[in-house]
Amino acid sequence: MTDSTISIEQTTNEPEPSDSLKAFGAAHKAFRRRAGYTQEQYAPLVGYQPGTIASIEQGRRFPPRVFVERAEEVLDAFGVLKEVYKHATREKGLASWFRQWAELEEQAISLYTWENRFVPGLLQTEAYARTLFSERIPMFSDSEIEAQVSARLERQTLLKDRPNTLFSFIVEEHVLRRLTGGADVMREQIEHILEATEPRNVEFQVMPMSRGFHAGLNGPVQLLETPENEWFAYSEGQENGQFIVKPNTISALHMRYAKLRSQALTPEDTRSLLERIRGAL
CATH class of the missing domain: 1.10.260.40 (lambda repressor-like DNA-binding domains)
Incomplete structure (x- = not known):
């Protein structure tokens, strides 16, 4: 390119x-x-x-x-x-600005996700996702909620369908301590994360609240690598998303993600923290 x-x-x-x-x-x-x-x-x-x-x-x-x-x-x-x-467009549950990214996700050999708002979509339980969509402002209709939840759960087959893809997730600790949907929903959500991140190709790290400053304060971002070894990035705002292909921007995002990995807890320490959080619920 x-x-x-x-x-x-x-x-x-x-x-x-x-x-x-x-x-x-x-x-x-x-x-x-x-x-x-x-x-x-x-x-x-x-x-x-x-x-x-x-x-x-x-x-x-x-x-x-x-x-x-x-x-x-x-x-x-x-x-x-x-x-x-040529005329195919995304299903109801996926926004138009997400279409290009979702198509690339299907082929990615590496997928990195930094999230400081909520549990990443690929790791959400149905109850957690339903809470997010039910509480959305402006409100969704019941049919729209069902479409959104269905689309989100359908995307999660990527974790099973692509065992050779490297998935890396880094999430702020407060996301996991917030009782989104209540204690039962979050207990199930944390159990699901522990189970979903057991495979060798799925890595999950928590950014601890004890770290006062880190490289991800500018907001969430995702990076992916295609089979042709091209890199793309995606970031999301209140009412829009950005599909990023500019090399110098992607390079900067790579540097930030690498720093995030070094600032976050190790995957082993992360699992211990998740088990403690689960036990306290």
């Missing part, structure tokens, strides 16, 4: 419609059945889990570009899937 193609995208947080994803899913399902494959038979041919394929065909998951390319080849789809994919 050259400097002339560098851009920063900021758009509104209006949710995208899901009809186009359902259309892609239906087209893919038709070509898969035409080829005579069950989802289980088809999965190893494209390199994705049967559950992921089912989610794509149901219109609940955005198809990664590499998936579309493999599907075209395996199913001999005459370019139809690529054409339908």
Whole structure:
């Protein structure tokens, strides 16, 4: 990527419609059945889990570009899937400014997350996520809450579907001590974090409250690396998000994240702290 193609995208947080994803899913399902494959038979041919394929065909998951390319080849789809994919937009539960990032997440080989507001979405329980969306201002309708919760939980399959991706999370201690949803919800949330971060490829660190100053005071940020070893960043504000590709900005964010890692508790000390917090609830 050259400097002339560098851009920063900021758009509104209006949710995208899901009809186009359902259309892609239906087209893919038709070509898969035409080829005579069950989802289980088809999965190893494209390199994705049967559950992921089912989610794509149901219109609940955005198809990664590499998936579309493999599907075209395996199913001999005459370019139809690529054409339908051009018009695909994110499901209701994911904001439009998150679309580019969510697609890259599906392919990332490294994903770093610094969060000082709430538990990162990939690690939230259903009860914790539902609390966040139920208390949102302006308020969501019941159907909007369900769509948001569903989309958030669907994204969490990344942790299981990508065992070779390195996931790093650093979270402020006060996020884990705040009784979001009440003591029972937070106890379940901390138990979930302890379980979800057991795999070797998932690292979780806490920034202790005892550290008076640290490198993440400017706000939350995420960094990811693609299979082509390109790095991108994403940051979120009150009513918008930024998808960042500018190399010098990403370099600065890398330096801050590296400093955060050295300032936070080690993963081992973090687990001990989480167990103490859980025990006190």
